Amino acid sequence: MAQYARGAAAVAVIRLRNPPVNALSWLLVTEPLISFSLTVLQALEDGLKRADADPSVKAVTICGENGKFSAGADIRGFSSPRKQGLGLGPIVSLIERSEKPVVAAIEGIALGGGLEVALGCHYRIAHVQARMGLPEVTIGLLPGAQGTQRLPRLVGVPAALDLITTGRHIPATEALKLGLVDEVVEENTVEAAIRLANKLIGQPLGPRRLSLKPVPKLPNMEAFLSEALAKVKKRAQGCLAPELCVQAIKAATEQPFADGVRKEQELFNILLTSGQAKAMQYAFFAERAVEKWTTPSGASWKSASPQPIRKAAVIGLGTMGRGIVTSLVKAKIPVVALEQNLEYLNMGRNAVMLLLEREAMKMEQGAQALDFHNPARLQFAVDFDVLRDVDLVIEAVFENMALKKEIFSNLSRICKPEAFLCTNTSALNIDEIASVTGRPQQVIGMHFFSPAHVMRLLEIIYGRQTSPTTIATAMQLAKVMKKVGVVVGNCFGFVGNRMMFPYSQQAVFLLEEGSRPEDVDQALEDFGLKIGPFRMSDLAGLDVGWRSRKDQGLTGPSLAPGTPARQRRGYRYSPLPDLLCEKGRFGQKTGKGWYEYEKAGGRTAKPDPWVHSFLCEYRNAHQIKTRFIDQEEILERCLYSLINEGFDILAEGIASGPEHLDVVYINGYGWPKHRGGPMFYASTVGLPNILAKLQKYSEIHPDIPQLRPSAFLKKLVAMGSPLLNDWMSHLHKQSNKL
Numbered sequence: 001m002a003q004y005a006r007g008a009a010a011v012a013v014i015r016l017r018n019p020p021v022n023a024l025s026w027l028l029v030t031e032p033l034i035s036f037s038l039t040v041l042q043a044l045e046d047g048l049k050r051a052d053a054d055p056s057v058k059a060v061t062i063c064g065e066n067g068k069f070s071a072g073a074d075i076r077g078f079s080s081p082r083k084q085g086l087g088l089g090p091i092v093s094l095i096e097r098s099e100k101p102v103v104a105a106i107e108g109i110a111l112g113g114g115l116e117v118a119l120g121c122h123y124r125i126a127h128v129q130a131r132m133g134l135p136e137v138t139i140g141l142l143p144g145a146q147g148t149q150r151l152p153r154l155v156g157v158p159a160a161l162d163l164i165t166t167g168r169h170i171p172a173t174e175a176l177k178l179g180l181v182d183e184v185v186e187e188n189t190v191e192a193a194i195r196l197a198n199k200l201i202g203q204p205l206g207p208r209r210l211s212l213k214p215v216p217k218l219p220n221m222e223a224f225l226s227e228a229l230a231k232v233k234k235r236a237q238g239c240l241a242p243e244l245c246v247q248a249i250k251a252a253t254e255q256p257f258a259d260g261v262r263k264e265q266e267l268f269n270i271l272l273t274s275g276q277a278k279a280m281q282y283a284f285f286a287e288r289a290v291e292k293w294t295t296p297s298g299a300s301w302k303s304a305s306p307q308p309i310r311k312a313a314v315i316g317l318g319t320m321g322r323g324i325v326t327s328l329v330k331a332k333i334p335v336v337a338l339e340q341n342l343e344y345l346n347m348g349r350n351a352v353m354l355l356l357e358r359e360a361m362k363m364e365q366g367a368q369a370l371d372f373h374n375p376a377r378l379q380f381a382v383d384f385d386v387l388r389d390v391d392l393v394i395e396a397v398f399e400n401m402a403l404k405k406e407i408f409s410n411l412s413r414i415c416k417p418e419a420f421l422c423t424n425t426s427a428l429n430i431d432e433i434a435s436v437t438g439r440p441q442q443v444i445g446m447h448f449f450s451p452a453h454v455m456r457l458l459e460i461i462y463g464r465q466t467s468p469t470t471i472a473t474a475m476q477l478a479k480v481m482k483k484v485g486v487v488v489g490n491c492f493g494f495v496g497n498r499m500m501f502p503y504s505q506q507a508v509f510l511l512e513e514g515s516r517p518e519d520v521d522q523a524l525e526d527f528g529l530k531i532g533p534f535r536m537s538d539l540a541g542l543d544v545g546w547r548s549r550k551d552q553g554l555t556g557p558s559l560a561p562g563t564p565a566r567q568r569r570g571y572r573y574s575p576l577p578d579l580l581c582e583k584g585r586f587g588q589k590t591g592k593g594w595y596e597y598e599k600a601g602g603r604t605a606k607p608d609p610w611v612h613s614f615l616c617e618y619r620n621a622h623q624i625k626t627r628f629i630d631q632e633e634i635l636e637r638c639l640y641s642l643i644n645e646g647f648d649i650l651a652e653g654i655a656s657g658p659e660h661l662d663v664v665y666i667n668g669y670g671w672p673k674h675r676g677g678p679m680f681y682a683s684t685v686g687l688p689n690i691l692a693k694l695q696k697y698s699e700i701h702p703d704i705p706q707l708r709p710s711a712f713l714k715k716l717v718a719m720g721s722p723l724l725n726d727w728m729s730h731l732h733k734q735s736n737k738l
């Protein structure tokens with residue numbers, strides 16, 4: 001609802017009220033203590049009409065309850081038949097048409113429809129700590145309450161394009177520079193707005209009505225917009241919203257306000273019904289749902305309290321360790337960074353300092369605010385003794401169980417009893433690492449993604465004995481580092497890498513059967529993945545997987561003599577990646593891998609004729625008939641095998657819901673957000689379709705167990721393919737069709 005009150009003698013105050021973020025909804029908000037209940041928009045409209053009709057009211061201030069202006073339309077409502085926020089545009093017009101000056105008092109946040117309401121006001125005052133933005137594009141929409149038409153009129157086309165197509169939130173100081181707000185205050189914003197409203201009484205409002213202003217001209221508007229469109233399309237990787245945002249802004253530059261608004265509505269409706277918006281809104285709520293973690297033993301976010309981390313340590317200053325130290329410093333947590341000797345320490349220190357300098361330059365507050373030259377904030381050492389007083393250690397050494405165990409046994413001896421011990425690993429067994437400590441309840445996995453100071457995902461892996469407090473502390477740390485923590489169980493590869501394994505395996509099998517690396521990559525990149533499996537493998541280094549396969553006895557000297565080249569433990573195996581490694585083709589680092597590069601360390605992948613003839617020779621040697629493989633088969637075999645593994649993960653209780661898997665894939669593996677994550681995608685393709693295709697491919701390739709449909713997938717289909725939200729409730733239900 002919105003509360004109407006009198007702020008000063010002649011100023012009415014309309015306060016938006018819909019906790020926690022004052023979303024502008026048509027949903028009924030019932031207040032048991034107040035004798036009426038109203039929707040937020042209805043109440044806003046009523047407040048405006050009441051102020052207009054009251055001759056003693058000479059001006060109006062609009063603000064939000066609890067120090068927040070508004071987070072915009074209620075996102076939950078977009079999927080309901082009565083589309084939320086669709087009546088917002090006319091209300092914004094009503095505000096602007098008011099004959100009495102209307103001042104927006106922006107505290108906390110003014111996002112989406114919230115900012116559009118403020119744009120309808122004649123003046124905007126913001127608190128210095130407020131943040132503003134039009135983030136609709138991030139949930140698959142565009143600002144649909146006339147924001148695409150008003151913002152360019154106020155701040156010009158380049159700034160409006162930037163804000164609307166990226167959806168970024170900007171601080172009040174930047175908003176002031178852009179002219180988005182008229183004043184920034186440090187004191188009580190509502191009182192400042194009321195004072196300003198009082199001063200404005202009787203002044204002409206025409207020049208303050210944005211719909212009446214022309215869009216500021218650019219000498220080369222058409223060329224500027226075409227260039228912007230090309231850039232936005234390239235960045236969007238198949239996501240429709242950014243492109244339609246540009247079209248709406250273009251309409252503002254070419255058409256009168258009312259026609260522009262009509263165009264905006266038309267484009268908004270296309271997006272609303274496109275399916276992409278639904279996927280992106282699902283992703284928005286999924287990210288929030290995973291914060292509310294639970295484990296199969298019944299531990300949960302509700303009952304566990306995180307412990308404060310006043311000082312942390314990172315062991316190992318390789319690529320991962322450097323990124324983790326940088327993330328902790330950025331989160332303003334004092335850190336001790338440890339290496340095994342002075343030579344490695346100095347190398348690590350220089351690399352960390354470089355990263356921090358770069359981060360400081362990117363940050364709004366500038367280098368000083370990071371304070372990383374202060375030894376009380378960041379300390380480098382080679383002696384484990386400095387770890388005596390830290391609250392939490394993150395070990396980030398090489399993926400080697402023996403080495404990790406040695407470190408954890410030392411940590412258990414040296415660190416104070418209440419300290420938490422975390423291991424950054426992408427696959428190793430947390431229980432085995434915990435077993436060498438005297439405090440397995442305080443041991444937890446923290447799987448960072450490279451580069452660790454940039455990537456948002458953090459897989460948080462609990463072991464058999466990890467306590468709820470330890471999980472809560474790791475989740476809290478993720479939040480402080482501005483990462484998305486996802487709590488998962490302990491199994492080889494956890495969630496992300498475990499699902500990646502069958503996907504990468506299919507990609508290589510497709511090469512054996514007739515595809516080229518660039519065909520497979522192109523199909524998956526056209527689908528929207530940031531990078532295909534072979535470009536990814538070249539980037540990460542083929543030697544990493546080779547080492548792991550050698551450790552597992554799948555290749556190399558420990559392979560039993562006489563093992564068939566294309567079979568391991570009775571199942572299909574492809575030695576192709578091993579053969580490339582034997583030829584020294586490790587990917588970008590050696591200038592050759594699945595592709596060729598301009599030089600060692602080069603970044604531009606070029607299809608390599610050598611690889612093509614190598615594949616032909618390989619197929620001939622193994623009597624494999626080359627066949628043409630279309631995009632559809634590439635996508636189905638790679639993606640459905642990954643999804644299939646996801647169903648097994650859910651059935652085993654490794655993750656507590658499909659949204660966990662989706663958040664992992666969107667934030668750590670470049671899965672396109674507009675397709676909602678692999679499990680959401682499966683629900684849009686239809687579970688019976690996924691099952692049928694897996695059955696088909698598994699019949700053709702009986703020696704690939706990863707293509708055999710998961711029992712949980714089969715069960716869901718037998719139960720009539722329930723909605724994704726209901727999958728987990730069917731996990732233990734009986735199905736008489738099975």
Ligand code: 3H9
Binds near residue numbers: 071084086109142
């Ligand atoms: C729009 O405005 C369209 C218009 O152009 C008009 C078209 C006609 N709706 O993130 P948090 C919930 S589209 C419903 O944990 P924070 C959120 O789910 C809208 N619910 O807190 C969570 O619920 P729960 C454009 C919303 O402090 C709780 O509030 N606006 C909405 O880290 C707290 O959220 C946006 O895209 C919403 N609009 O961050 C803004 N917003 O406790 C989206 C939040 O049950 N929102 N909730 O899990 C955000 O970016 C962040 O939530 C915000 C707060 C920065 C506001």
